[in-house]
Amino acid sequence: MKVVVCVKQTPSTTADFNVENGVVSWDDPGGKPNIVNPWDEYAVEEAIRLKENHGASDAIALSMGGASSAEALKTCLAMGCTEAILVNDEAFTGSDSLGTARVLAAAINKVGDVQVALFGKQAIDGDSGQTVVQVARKLAWTPLTFVSAIKEIGGGSITVERLLDEGKEIVKAPLPVVLGTVKELNEPRYPSFMGIRKASRATIPEWTAADLEIDGAYGSEASKVDWSTVYALPPREGEVEIIDAGSASENAEILVEKLFAEKVI
């Protein structure tokens, strides 16, 4: 049984953004502008645990992106993934979530014998969370999203706990499945020193469109969605009003007055 985890390289969580003519660029004061999408770390950790504790033969990290995404894949290798594959082609640029889903589904099919494909809940750049279910549709596998625990896996099926708006659901489905994960699932490990050394020497294979049997359209031409207009958030108006009248109870009374006047109580 192989396990695949799909990861995306995203801007760092502390990056400063700049938008000019709809083109977004960023830099990070900490000097590391790109990271593994934080939501994906839980999926990577779970993929490694499925290998360590549940007899998966491989935990393969897969990323669709430009050459720099190899860095994100090296982080996955350093954490303990057994293999990493970069899916990279000029022609993929500008794909919408459905085009991306077609490419990722083709790559998962090419890996072959995959029983579980793991994803993070969403990526912190596009923040859409659409790809998980759409990859499942393209593979015709069961999607199980918002997974907060894997209760049981084996005998051709999986039982998971899902963290839904209304509560926790336990659901069982036959393998193969596509899993969307949430933070409660686990605590991602830090890459080990040995892992980092090994990963730094790894050559990451690249698959292009020609290597894959992609069923349907991808790339910017085929995109059904236009998201070309991007702009900075208008700054919050006004400055903070610090309430400093004296004692805690005096301050509290003034604040309560103001909040009633704002009609938010």
Added chain:
Amino acid sequence: MSGVWVYVESRDGKISTIAREAIGAARMVADELVEDVIGLVFGEDVHGVADAAFDLGCDEVIGADDATLKDGRVEAIGPLVVALAREHEPDVIIAGASTLGRDLTSWVAADLDTGLVSDCIALEVDGETIKATRPVYAGKLLSTVFVKEGAQVISLRSRAFAQAESTGGSGTADWVDPVLEEDDIPSKVIGFEEKGGGVSLTDASIIVSGGRGVGGPEGFEPVRELAKVLGAAVGASRAAVDAGWIPYEHQVGQTGKTVSPDLYIACGISGAIQHQAGMRTSKVIVAINKDPEAPIFKLAQYGIVGDLFQVLPALNEAFSERLG
């Protein structure tokens, strides 16, 4: 092609808050497009939900009442929406971005081979196109997004749109059969544990949140007490969750929930950029923090620099007095 479809999510025969918001948004869009709002009511024992959908302003309702639809499984509901959409060819399909709504819109857009714009905070009709505003890059930027051709599938962020109100409308739903039998649906729900008490974060109009400054699990007591007085939900920063002081379901921020209440009271939260990503669209933000330099004060309208263990009980008393 015609019609604005809206998925009317319900549980145990009760329309969810986010579905009321979705109907409200669908009504606004449909009025501009001069089209009808068609509500989709799927579940078990949902005739009352269909009546409520008419009352909230749906012009028509397509309903399906069947045991296979009761658990809100996307594998049961997705194929039914897709089959109906292929038959009736709606222009627009709207759903709230709940856990089910996110899965459902992704499923439907994939099978209809069309575009999806998710987690929108505003909609504007431009000709026949719906231009949606959605936050990207952890809420640091905004994007205007639209579907270029074909059915426009849209999901809406919780609390971004006004709820539809009672219109007194009524009608008879068009009841259809599900497209799948139980044996055709691979996933089986074998347990459900309803969220224990307290107000849901994403639905809450007031949130009282605690961070590192509460100092420990017991430090959440004054936060909870204030929340109780205000009928508010309890939130937390990542620092407090990672320290194990409060469960993850309370986390607000980049790797937690995104909320936009009318009032957000941040107690002992410094306001890291990752936390801001989850709460910056709150209408009024109040910061209570010992450190006058904390970044949260840059975002807040009102601030009190001080010890939350003194400020919160005082606030509690002042609110209790006002609220009787």
